[in-house]
Amino acid sequence: MGLILFYFRKLFTVLKNEVLVLPSRVVVVFFFLFLLLLPLFTKDPYLLRIFTLTSIFAILAASWDLLSGFTGQMNFGHALFFGVGAYAAALLNRHANLPPWGTIPLGALAAVVAGLVIGIPCLRLRGTYLALTTLAFPIILMGLVFAFPDLTGGELGISGIARLARSRVADYYIAVVLMLGLCTIMWKITDSNTGIIFHAIREDELAVRASGINTTRYKLLAFCLSGFFAGVSGGLYAHFMRIAGPSTLEVSLSFQVVIWAIFGGIVTIYGPVGAVFVLFPLLEFLRFWQDYRTLMFAGVVLLILLYMPDGLFRWLRDKIEKECPRCKIRNVAMRHTCRVCTAPLD
Amino acid sequence: MTPSFLEIKGLTKNFGGLRAVNNVSFSMERDQILGLIGPNGAGKTTLLRLITGILKPDAGSIRFMGNEIIGRKTWDIVNMGIACTFQNMRPFRRLPIIANVMVSCLSPRAMKRGEWVKRLEAKAMDALEFAGISDMARERASTLSQGDLKRLEVARAVATEPELLLLDEPFGGLSPAETDLMAKSIKRLHKGGRFGRLHSEGPAMIIVEHKLQWLMKIVDRIVVLNFGTIIADGTPDEIVNNPRVIEAYLGRGEI
Ligand SMILES: Nc1ncnc2c1ncn2[C@@H]1O[C@H](COP(=O)(O)OP(=O)(O)OP(=O)(O)O)[C@@H](O)[C@H]1O
Numbered sequence A: 001m002g003l004i005l006f007y008f009r010k011l012f013t014v015l016k017n018e019v020l021v022l023p024s025r026v027v028v029v030f031f032f033l034f035l036l037l038l039p040l041f042t043k044d045p046y047l048l049r050i051f052t053l054t055s056i057f058a059i060l061a062a063s064w065d066l067l068s069g070f071t072g073q074m075n076f077g078h079a080l081f082f083g084v085g086a087y088a089a090a091l092l093n094r095h096a097n098l099p100p101w102g103t104i105p106l107g108a109l110a111a112v113v114a115g116l117v118i119g120i121p122c123l124r125l126r127g128t129y130l131a132l133t134t135l136a137f138p139i140i141l142m143g144l145v146f147a148f149p150d151l152t153g154g155e156l157g158i159s160g161i162a163r164l165a166r167s168r169v170a171d172y173y174i175a176v177v178l179m180l181g182l183c184t185i186m187w188k189i190t191d192s193n194t195g196i197i198f199h200a201i202r203e204d205e206l207a208v209r210a211s212g213i214n215t216t217r218y219k220l221l222a223f224c225l226s227g228f229f230a231g232v233s234g235g236l237y238a239h240f241m242r243i244a245g246p247s248t249l250e251v252s253l254s255f256q257v258v259i260w261a262i263f264g265g266i267v268t269i270y271g272p273v274g275a276v277f278v279l280f281p282l283l284e285f286l287r288f289w290q291d292y293r294t295l296m297f298a299g300v301v302l303l304i305l306l307y308m309p310d311g312l313f314r315w316l317r318d319k320i321e322k323e324c325p326r327c328k329i330r331n332v333a334m335r336h337t338c339r340v341c342t343a344p345l346d
Numbered sequence B: 001m002t003p004s005f006l007e008i009k010g011l012t013k014n015f016g017g018l019r020a021v022n023n024v025s026f027s028m029e030r031d032q033i034l035g036l037i038g039p040n041g042a043g044k045t046t047l048l049r050l051i052t053g054i055l056k057p058d059a060g061s062i063r064f065m066g067n068e069i070i071g072r073k074t075w076d077i078v079n080m081g082i083a084c085t086f087q088n089m090r091p092f093r094r095l096p097i098i099a100n101v102m103v104s105c106l107s108p109r110a111m112k113r114g115e116w117v118k119r120l121e122a123k124a125m126d127a128l129e130f131a132g133i134s135d136m137a138r139e140r141a142s143t144l145s146q147g148d149l150k151r152l153e154v155a156r157a158v159a160t161e162p163e164l165l166l167l168d169e170p171f172g173g174l175s176p177a178e179t180d181l182m183a184k185s186i187k188r189l190h191k192g193g194r195f196g197r198l199h200s201e202g203p204a205m206i207i208v209e210h211k212l213q214w215l216m217k218i219v220d221r222i223v224v225l226n227f228g229t230i231i232a233d234g235t236p237d238e239i240v241n242n243p244r245v246i247e248a249y250l251g252r253g254e255i
C-alpha cells in the first residue's frame, strides 16, 4: 500500500514539474489519453475505422520525417517501404499462414532490406537527383507486381488476408498503441546521439565526415530505420484492410506522405503525426462534399504552407511557448521570466 | 630508419587544366609545427584537402605514421589521428554549438579515448572551454560571429584528439585580441596534456595562415607554396629573407 502511494506521489510530482509546466506537453498527454480512452465513449465503427487508419498513416508520415526531415535524404518514394511491408505481410499470411503478429514484423524486416536496396545506390546522390531516383523505386516494384500476377494478384492485389484482430475495438487499440509506441521510439532516436549525427548529416555531410563519422553507415541506418517503421505501417494496413494491392505503392501515396510531413512541420516527428490526425479525418469528413473534396484539401494545404512555412504544429508551438534567450529552455508564452534561470523573456 | 611522421611524395592535383598542387614533396616530424604559406590560390587549401582525403590526388603518396593514406575515406583518416578545420567554416548551422562538437566526440577515435568519460556532453563542453566559447554552448551555430565560428572549427577538430592537426587560416577574420588568444590556445594545445576531460596528444600541426607576423611566433618551420609548387622550406628567419619568397608575394602585388 505504501509503495503504491509512493509511486502515486512520484507520478504526481513528475506531472507537476515536467508536464504541467509546458502547454505542448499537456497537449501530448491529452492526445495520448484521448486516443486510449476514445472507445470507452463511442464504439461507432466508422469513427474507429478512421482513427485506426489515421494511426497507421501517422507511423508512415513520422518514418518519412526520420529519413528525409532529420537526415535530409529526400525520399519521394516512401510508398516503397509501405508497399513492401504490406505485400510481404500479405504473402506471408496467405502462403505461410503466419498470424499478423508474425507477418507484420517480418514485413517490416523486408522493408529494412528494401531500405538497404535503395539506400546503397542513393548514397552518392543528393537533392533533386536523390528525390527523382527514390521516386522511381516504387514504380519499379509496381512493374514487378504487374509482371507476376500469379504471385501478387496483379491489379487486384492479394485479398483475403487474416484480420488484424477479432473486433474493431481491438484493431483500433493495436494500431493506436503501436502508433504511440513507435512514434515515441522515433522521437527518442532523434533525441539521442544518433539523432545528433542525423541532424548533422542534413546540415553538412562533408563536415560530418571530417569529424570522423562514417556517414555511409549512418545514412544506411536512417534508410533502414525509416524502412522498418514504414514497413510496420504497411503490414498493419494490409491486415486491417485485408488486402495488399498496387495502391500501396502509388506515387500519390508517396506525395501524400510528403504533404503530411511538410504540413505538420518536418524535423519534429510530432508535426507529421499531428498533420495526419488533422488531414486524414478532414479528407474523410469532406467526403459528402465529393466534388470539391480534393480542391478544399489542396486549399487548406496551400494556406498552411504559405503562412506557416515551418508547418502548422511548429507555428502553434511557437505561439504558446517561447525559448529563453539565455538557457534555451522552453517556457509558457505568458511568462515574463524563464522558469529555470529567471532571465527575462521577450 | 624509422619512417617519418608524415611523408608526402610527388603529390599532384589537377582541376581541369589547372594544376593546383604540383609535385609537392616534404616530410615532417611528430613534434613539429609547420607553417604553410603562399599567395592566394597557391594551393594550400587543396594540399590540406588531399591530406584529409576530401580530394583524391592525381599522383603521389602520403604516408602517415608509416601507412599510406591515399584512397582511404576521410573518416578513416580522421580516426587515424588527422583532424582539420575548414577555411570557409562549415558548422552545422541549425544545431547548438555543443551538438556541433558532440559529433566529433561521437567519432570512434574520440569514443575509444574517452571511454572513461560517462557524459559525452561534458567532454564536448571541455573542448568548447578550450576554444573559449563554452559560454555560448546552447546557442545555434548560425548566430555566431566569424571569430567564434573559427573557434568552433578548432573545438571540433580538437575534440577528435588528433596527432596531426591541420588548421586552415585559424586567424582569418579574428581581431588582434582574438588572434592573440587563438595563438595562445594553439601553443597550449601543442604542449599537450589534459583540458578537463579532453586529452591533447600535443599534436603536430600544419597551419595555413596569411597573418605572417603571428604565424612566425608559433611555428618552427615554414613551407612556401606558389602556383602549387614548393618554392622555399626553412625556419621563419630563413623564409623572410628568401628572395624567391619576397618575389612570389611582390609579384602578385601583396606583402
Ligand atoms: N574544387 C575546385 N575546383 C576547381 N578549381 C579549384 C577547386 N578548388 C580550388 N581550385 C583552384 O585551385 C587553386 C588553388 O586553390 P586553393 O583553395 O588551394 O588556394 P589557397 O592557397 O588555399 O588560397 P587562399 O589563400 O585564397 O585560401 C585556385 O586557383 C583555385 O581556384
Ligand SMILES: [Mg+2]
Binding pocket: B044, B045, B046, B087, B168
Ligand atoms: Mg585556402
